[in-house]
Amino acid sequence: MTDSLTITDNRTGRAYEVPITQGTIRATDLRQIKTDEEDPGLMAYDPAFMNTASCISRITYIDGDRGILRYRGYPIEQLATRSNFLEVAYLLLNGELPTRAQQEAWVNEITHHTFVHENLKKFIDGFHYDAHPMGILLSAVGALSTFYPSARNLNDPEVVHLQIVRLIAKMPTLAAFAYRHSIGMPYVHPDNGLSYAGNFLNMLFRVSEAKYTPNPVLERALDVLFILHADHEQNCSTNAMRSVGSSRVDPLSATSAAIAALYGPLHGGANEAVVRMLGQIGSVANVPDFLKKVKNHEAKLMGFGHRIYKSFDPRASIIKKLADEVFEVTGRNPLLDIALELERIALEEDYFISRKLYPNVDFYSGLIYQALGFPSNMFPVLFAIPRTSGWLSQWKEMVVDPEQKIARPRQVYLGEGIRDYVPVEARGQQKELART
Ligand code: CMC
Numbered sequence: 001m002t003d004s005l006t007i008t009d010n011r012t013g014r015a016y017e018v019p020i021t022q023g024t025i026r027a028t029d030l031r032q033i034k035t036d037e038e039d040p041g042l043m044a045y046d047p048a049f050m051n052t053a054s055c056i057s058r059i060t061y062i063d064g065d066r067g068i069l070r071y072r073g074y075p076i077e078q079l080a081t082r083s084n085f086l087e088v089a090y091l092l093l094n095g096e097l098p099t100r101a102q103q104e105a106w107v108n109e110i111t112h113h114t115f116v117h118e119n120l121k122k123f124i125d126g127f128h129y130d131a132h133p134m135g136i137l138l139s140a141v142g143a144l145s146t147f148y149p150s151a152r153n154l155n156d157p158e159v160v161h162l163q164i165v166r167l168i169a170k171m172p173t174l175a176a177f178a179y180r181h182s183i184g185m186p187y188v189h190p191d192n193g194l195s196y197a198g199n200f201l202n203m204l205f206r207v208s209e210a211k212y213t214p215n216p217v218l219e220r221a222l223d224v225l226f227i228l229h230a231d232h233e234q235n236c237s238t239n240a241m242r243s244v245g246s247s248r249v250d251p252l253s254a255t256s257a258a259i260a261a262l263y264g265p266l267h268g269g270a271n272e273a274v275v276r277m278l279g280q281i282g283s284v285a286n287v288p289d290f291l292k293k294v295k296n297h298e299a300k301l302m303g304f305g306h307r308i309y310k311s312f313d314p315r316a317s318i319i320k321k322l323a324d325e326v327f328e329v330t331g332r333n334p335l336l337d338i339a340l341e342l343e344r345i346a347l348e349e350d351y352f353i354s355r356k357l358y359p360n361v362d363f364y365s366g367l368i369y370q371a372l373g374f375p376s377n378m379f380p381v382l383f384a385i386p387r388t389s390g391w392l393s394q395w396k397e398m399v400v401d402p403e404q405k406i407a408r409p410r411q412v413y414l415g416e417g418i419r420d421y422v423p424v425e426a427r428g429q430q431k432e433l434a435r436t
Pocket of ligand 1: 268361
């Protein structure tokens with residue numbers, strides 16, 4: 001067997017042999033396929049990148065048909081039960097689990113970069129009282145780049161490392177400040193004696209106590225949620241990070257772009273949409289009617305379906321178990337019964353089976369976040385914090401990849417052909433046409 005593809009162009013009768021490497025052909029190899037010398041060559045048309053690999057990566061492996069997710073080869077189930085978020089972030093960024101000394105140094109570094117410049121507080125103060133915390137976060141992270149102009153120097157590994165540390169360390173602080181601003185409470189400074197997740201809970205929820213002590217079950221649950229959300233290969237926001245980063249802008253600005261991508265309801269905004277949807281359904285009795293609407297394409301079952309997972313989302317299985325542990329402490333979320341009933345019926349219905357639609361990571365995560373005391377507009381923010389480690393790992397891989405260049409897709413132009421400019425006084429008829 002030869003690792004190549006023979007293509008016959010029926011327009012010209014010519015045959016071409018294109019090499020196959022790692023199960024792919026190079027789209028640029030199609031450019032040689034032309035009808036004549038004027039022809040720019042064949043392109044692959046792939047809106048939404050349904051079947052296009054944009055990079056070679058060694059970070060995260062997903063087998064969507066078998067429900068497998070691994071970071072650097074380690075199964076997500078093992079990491080979720082045995083590791084912690086900062087160790088996972090190190091693994092994603094560096095390719096290996098840290099030794100004890102490396103781990104201590106890494107945790108120490110992150111812990112000592114959690115504070116933000118006082119002017120950033122003033123910046124956050126400028127937002128309207130009901131500003132969405134995700135909007136505040138993406139703006140604040142963009143603003144961070146103005147505090148660290150040297151971040152633009154991508155050729156110095158120490159500078160690059162410092163930006164990575166800064167982002168991972170400051171993300172919870174900025175997220176917590178965004179939350180406190182939205183509820184009109186004073187900002188709480190980081191407590192460097194607490195864990196990454198524990199300190200985040202402190203900055204969110206501390207009121208007047210001298211020292212905030214997080215509930216260990218809830219602290220661990222948040223840490224596990226951070227592990228599950230840390231990376232997911234070439235998803236929409238990671239693609240944004242790589243694409244924007246390919247212009248060689250600093251990583252702080254690129255991360256702001258990635259947060260914007262994550263903000264959308266089809267991506268990181270989905271868990272917020274799930275809780276809203278469950279609230280609108282209102283009771284278990286209304287589930288069948290709601291599912292009728294979904295099947296008629298009048299509504300979407302948020303938290304279901306995935307571009308890659310077509311049997312189950314392994315993160316959803318872990319989260320469902322985690323929910324039980326959290327609800328033991330916080331009390332049962334009343335929306336859980338509606339979610340369980342939705343899942344039960346949906347998994348039996350042909351509409352969902354035939355389309356391979358299963359609960360994804362967002363179906364239950366929102367219920368846990370709600371039980372932890374977060375308002376729903378904080379849910380995407382809680383996704384952005386850990387995903388920063390994934391974005392940065394992917395960005396770091398991209399900037400040293402000799403095959404990567406500035407991202408610049410092609411297009412198929414189907415607009416007007418050349419035509420002469422029409423002066424405004426002669427355009428009346430055209431305007432009428434445009435409105436009809
Ligand atoms: N509810 C009802 N129908 C659905 C759903 C859903 N959640 N998802 C897909 N479908 C239908 C869709 O209407 C289409 O049906 P038809 O063939 O009759 O037109 C078919 O399933 C295929 O869907 P698609 O839109 O082509 O699938 P996609 O791969 O483009 O979309 C998705 C993936 C995640 C955007 C989509 O499933 C969706 O919108 N889900 C709800 C939002 C959600 O939960 N997003 C979180 C994703 S996981 C976290 C993350 O990675 O950010």
